[in-house]
Amino acid sequence: MAVFKTLAASAIFSLFAAAAAAQKAGWGNVGQQQEETLTWAKWWTQPLWGGTWMAWTAATLTVFIFVFGAMIVLVALEFRYPGGQERRGVLNLITTRGDRLFLSLLGAVYIFLAWLGLFGMPLWAPLALSIGWGAFCFWKV
Amino acid sequence: MKTLNQRAWFFVLPVLVLVAFNALIPIMTVVxxxxQETFGDNLFFWQGLDWFQQILRSDRFHAALGRQFLFTGLILAIEIPLGIIIALSMPRQGFWVPVCLVTMALPMLIPWNVVGSMWNIFTLPDIGLLGYFLNHTLGIPYDMTQSPIAAWITIVVMDVWHWTSLVVLLCYAGLMSIPDAYYQAAKIDGASSWAVFRYIQLPKMKTVLTIAILLRFMDSFNIYTEPFTLTGGGPGNSTTLLSIDLVKIALGQFDLGPAAAMSLIYFAITLLVSWVFYTVMTKGDTN
Structure with a gap:
């Protein structure tokens, strides 16, 4: 009788132990969110400020910081060297620094869109082309 | 050296605030x-540049863009020469000047959706004045709800009716600013009326024509309300211009991501064409 009791107790105990082990192995976590490692790429593209209607991400924020930064640099340059550095470039247009920035940015948009439409990802080549176009704009146009 | 009063800059502030709220913040949100992809509730998922690629390669977008350029091209080709001709034939002084000006200004005072509804009813084959006349009196089959050609004729004629006056008024203002001495000198030299137009009137109208062409380009390229109320983009897709297609994607299908990508491409096109127009037309002045 005592042997039987001991056997039954150990059977029940091992059942619990197995269930606990299974829980630990993952069945208890099925419905739970995975703890994600925040990689650099994830941080770059995930919603900032907990998802508000403007839907900012670090990537898009950087674009606008770049554009407004460039405009601030132009204003600073205008205070330091007034007159807008007006000249007649290779396109036979009279341009100022602002015109050249506008042309660089607009050209870059078209270079990226054309590449994306014709060849698709990745976009390293149009990035190089855009930088080249920008340099050309500020140097020659 | 005289120091400039910089206080005037503060008067620009209200405009800056206005522009921030009606242009800058919306365009940032669109970017x-x-x-990203969203299903509402301010939940966003990163999508990269997929929407741009999808729009750039979609036949639907290419077709709408083609229709848009056709529409804008027709509008400019008709309204600008017609506006110049009407402005040239308007009286320079006397009783008829205010009569002409007010008559010219009337179409522009009508709200855009009303213009669309008016022309819709006007051209309906069974009850509209024009539609009934064409179909039942002249026997010409004309139904803009059935035939794409009729729909196109109707939207173009409607826009010409609505906006040619703008070109007329701008050109008329340009013509009125020419001093009589120019005409007297031309008369002494025995210049033909074509020479007067080519070498006196056209150069003097250049600035206002630049403004007229730019305004008509931008307005007709971004047109939405009038064709929407007139044809709703139909029959089929034949008058679905870019803005109508954009609203279908954004509000009909609630695909905010693709709609945002499409509106940025749309914006880039408007910006480039406006810049080209402006540069070409003001190039003579800076030389």
Whole structure:
């Protein structure tokens, strides 16, 4: 009788132990969110400020910081060297620094869109082309 | 050296605030939406540049863009020469000047959706004045709800009716600013009326024509209300211009991401064409 009791107790105990082990192995976590490692790429593209209607991400924020930064640099340059550095470039247009920035940015948009439409990802080549176009704009146009 | 009073800059502030709220903040939001997917509730998922690629390669977008350029091209080709001709034939002084000006200004005072509804009813084959006349009196089959050609004729004629006056008024203002001495000198030299137009009137109208062409380009390229109320983009897709297609994607299908990408491409096209027009037309002045 005592042997039987001991056997039954150990059977029940091992059942619990197995269930606990299974829980630990993952069945208890099925419905739970995975703890994600925040990689650099994830941080770059995930919603900032907990998802508000403007839907900012670090990537898009950087674009606008770049554009407004460039405009601030132009204003600073205008205070330091007034007159807008007006000249007649290779396109036979009279341009100022602002015109050249506008042309660089607009050209870059078209270079990226054309590449994306014709060849698709990745976009390293149009990035190089855009930088080249920008340099050309500020140097020659 | 005289120091300039910089206080005037503060008067620009209200405009700056206005522009921030009606242009800058919306366009920033559109840029943000164009690279993400959302199902509402301010939940966003990164999508990269997929929407742009999808729009750039979609036949639907190419077709709408083609229709848009056709529409804008027709509008400019008709309204600008017609506006110049009407402005040249308007009286320079006397009783008829205010009569002409007010008559010219009337179409522009009518709200855009009303213009669309008016022309819709006007051209309906069974009850509209024009539609009934064409179909039942002249026997010409004309039904803009059935035939794409009729729909196109109707939207173009409607826009010409609505907006040629703008070109007329701008050109008329340009013509009125020419001093009589120019005409007297031309008369002494025995210049033909074509020479007067080519070498006196046209150069003097250049600035206002630049403004007229730019305004008519931008307005007709971004047109929405009038064709929407007139044809709703139909029959089929034949008058679905870019803006109508954009609203279908954004509000009909609630695909905010693709719609945002499409509106940025749309904006880039408007910006480039306006810049080219402006540069070409003001190039003579800076030389």
């Amino acid at each position: 943000n939406y164009s690279v």
